[in-house]
Amino acid sequence: MTIRILHLEDSKLDAELVRSYLDASGLDFAIDHADTRDGLLSALENPLDLVLADHALPGFDGVEALGICQELIPGVPFIFVSGTLGEDLAIECIRDGATDYVLKQNLRRLGPAVKRALAEAEGRRERERAEAERQATEAQLRVLVAELSHRVGNILAVVQSIALQTLRNSDGLERFEQSFLARIQSLAQTHSLLIQGDWRGASLEEVLRAELAPYQGGRPRWILEGPEIGMNPGAAITMALIFHELATNAAKYGALCDGEGQVNVIWGVEKDEEDAAPRFSLSWIERDGPPVSPPTRRGFGSRLISQVSRSMQGSARLDYDRGGLSCRIDLPSSHLVREDSAGYRAVIDQMRRSQGREADLSGARPAHG
Structure with missing residues (x-):
């Protein structure tokens, strides 16, 4: 599957250098570029799998871009690729939500960092899907238990009514047993038909x-x-x-x-x-x-x-x-x-x-x- 990447970079030379290292990593990707806030907002109208960003950009910076991306495309990995990002600032950016940072002086780390970020994002999505499925299953189970409780209550009420009415109209235990069991068998037959129709009728x-x-x-x-x-x-x-x-x-x-x-x-x-x-x-x-x-x-x-x-x-x-x-x-x-x-x-x-x-x-x- 082709990875859709947005690269926020104002230097064409650095952009080409990043592309070459991504090519060398063996990734299948399509990359778009932007270097302004408006360009970023326009690019975010299309689906993305990864954002790479320089820290220093014309008119705004990578930290502001990180905030915009967290608001509009939460869950999409965001990696700083910068030559001016100090260690203290890099740690702060990671704390604020960036996935990773790679120094331009060490672009050999770029391919492995991208692969790790994409794998973590996919793992997170899988966990979120599993959690959503679990919650949906639990909600469905609660509905089924409530419906079952309601139906069992209705069935018991019907059985009780049948028993009382049969008893009142029987002149002996043997007559009661025959009539009662026959009526319960009738009830069971109908329940079998309802089960075959998934209780729709x-x-x-x-x-x-x-x-x-x-x-x-x-x-x-x-x-x-x-x-x-x-x-x-x-x-x-x-x-x-x-x-x-x-x-x-x-x-x-x-x-x-x-x-x-x-x-x-x-x-x-x-x-x-x-x-x-x-x-x-x-x-x-x-x-x-x-x-x-x-x-x-x-x-x-x-x-x-x-x-x-x-x-x-x-x-x-x-x-x-x-x-x-x-x-x-x-x-x-x-x-x-x-x-x-x-x-x-x-x-x-x-x-x-x-x-x-x-x-x-x-x-x-x-x-x-």
Whole structure:
């Protein structure tokens, strides 16, 4: 790499002598010259690796040049090359920040002094880079620890809530164990999906498939229909618990408890007629299963769906038709959807293009399971 050198020198003969000694040292360099304060300031507008300076210059001196360089190009080595620099003044200049000094009467020292100064500057830059990286790593680690602490706290709160609600709705330890472990397994599955996505979120369809996978039969048991939507991490955990309750109920009492029933899950984003804000809606519809009737008391699943929907400023409705259970969930999309998900952006663009006309906003693409 070519070393960029600025030489402050008013004697052309001395300048040529310095150049010849630098050539003899084997350095690859490009050198510019200046002999006034204005010339120095102009030269400092370009990148430099090294400054060589005579002590006595017209109109100003090397000590003033050293101060200017320390202010404008800190870290760039500055070496005095002078025939008038006494030992006491040289020591003072080193104390003020000069890297080294070489007497014109002993220019054989110039090459080694330049090489040593450049090596020290590079070592200093490496240490500064390492320190900056260390500080950045520590800052990132502090953020990660804080985020981890927050997430662990949230997870423990969810687990505690699941445990308490499961206990209240269990008629024995064995029933509690089965229900509780199944719900924790659902939570673990969703966390695996979130980890795969670096905790940015999870796909609604992936979460649905994970919850329905245990009930896959010899023929398609469900149809999933809706746009590709990425959920934020909190919403992914919440919706996974809801899907788990619906799927478990369907496997015990509804469309998935025999080989004949089917579950249709349809979702989309629609424009709210009142405030024009996009809203997310999802319908879980069971068909061809055994007849169902409203439960005599509200269980964990129905309370979870209702409470979660209200907490997200939405609504939920469960209908126990004889043909099968249906559940409709309606939420502001901002509480659930990651706005950077491609499917969501496509639906919003479609809404904007519709310009108030009735439009098919489902973005549906049926998927069978």
